Amino acid sequence: MTEPVDLPTDLPTDQPADLSAFIKAYDVRGVVPSELNEPVVRAIGAAFADVVVLPETSAGARPQVVIGHDMRPSGPSLVAAFADGLNARGVDVVSIGLASTDGLYFASGSLGIPGAMFTASHNPAQYNGIKLCRAGARPVGQDSGLAAVRDLAGAYLTRGVPTVEAVGTVSTRDMLADYAGFLRGLVDLSGIRPLKVVVDAGNGMGGFTAPAVLGTEAGLPALPLDVVPLYFELDGTFPNHEANPLEPENLRDLQAAVVEHDADLGLAFDGDADRCFVIDEHGDPVSPSAITALVGLREVARERAAGRTPTVIHNLITSQVVPDLLTAAGARTVRTRVGHSFIKAEMAQNDAIFGGEHSAHYYFRDFYFADTGMLAALHVLAALGGQPHPLSALAEQYQPYVASGEINSVVASVPEARARVVDAYVTRQGAGPVTVDELDGLTVSHWDGHPQWWFNLRASNTEPLLRLNVEAADEDIMEKVRDDVLALVRQEQA
Incomplete structure (x- = not known):
């Protein structure tokens, strides 16, 4: 492996820029151009080269990164700046242009090189972001390199990006057909009965990938599918609805279209098309x-x-x-x-x-x-x-229980609200014997007793919020547990 890059020692000692407002635990996501702009992204690209790309490049090999972007108008200019930062540190760039996030993961995996996907997923139009991965689509998160990228990018933004003598190059490659063919090879649809499917792309990247995978635009044989497109036009301003199918109001057009067209099902993709939601023939969501x-x-x-x-x-x-x-x-x-x-x-x-x-x-x-x-x-x-x-x-058969969905509560004090729930359900065990774990927030389960229920209460990482999820064997029990926990969480303090 290539040794880590020795950073110049003669840079000014100015305080590094603080990029923690938009470089979070999992990815980079911020408002353009107040947070994300060309100088910031160039610094992030250079830092990604030094922290992730160069240390993982085999001796004698040219370091490479594959980059894709979604339909947001700011994507191309930010990609160019990121590529410039990589090039300055001696890294070659393979640009695949428009892509879904899973299309970028496919490119990273099949090419065996690190990747960067420019997307803000389902966020509103003024946002953009970067999802970074190591070779083979392995994630880069806070504990696996992203914090170091953030800190070094802050230093580069303040002090300047050092440029090596043998700078990198930029080449382009179209990988949509390869992506579509790879997915088709994993699931054979050639022998299924004919299906009519409404696909809501939400003006996001599903409008780019669905015609290639489900249709014939990538040169693949036709499938026994009658695809009814909804909002396939790529438009990062999201003129019809937000590309976030997790919110029920963003599914209403798809639900109506499934019923209107007498379709067998509906599929809704988020902005970067790495998530998929399913609607049945009655227009009802499948969890x-x-x-x-x-x-x-x-x-x-x-x-x-x-x-x-x-x-x-x-x-x-x-x-x-x-x-x-x-x-x-x-x-x-x-x-x-x-x-x-x-x-x-x-x-x-x-x-x-x-x-x-x-x-x-x-x-x-x-x-x-x-x-x-x-x-x-x-x-x-x-x-x-x-x-x-x-x-x-x-x-x-896969939905026998009743769930509340995630319910957010703004609280004056997260620790105090959580303590009230712990006191009621754990310390005093007013609900009877329960099992408790703190793998992620507080999970209290009465599933081995009667009636069957469990709930999880998690704090937001960025806001004074508690997120509640409840599941039970029937509607009445779910509603009782939900309402009892919410009353504790939202209880006014004297």
């Missing part, structure tokens, strides 16, 4: 936990058929149905914290075949342990089209 169970069972069966014991990862907010069904099918399930960096780390550590989150991120070992909404969509289409029943009937 991401149900999709995790459905796809997980398919991957578990495939792994067991190959004579291997499968492992599936799920975060602690997913429904109890996920470990219930997957364990019964012969899988080992691993429960983890919320957040893609934790999921990806557990995926790699456990050689897990699949992972799912309540936020509709789905991770696949066959996709470099990275998340891809499109591959999850292909699995849903294969499962639906491989049997005669409608999606509502298929999904029903």
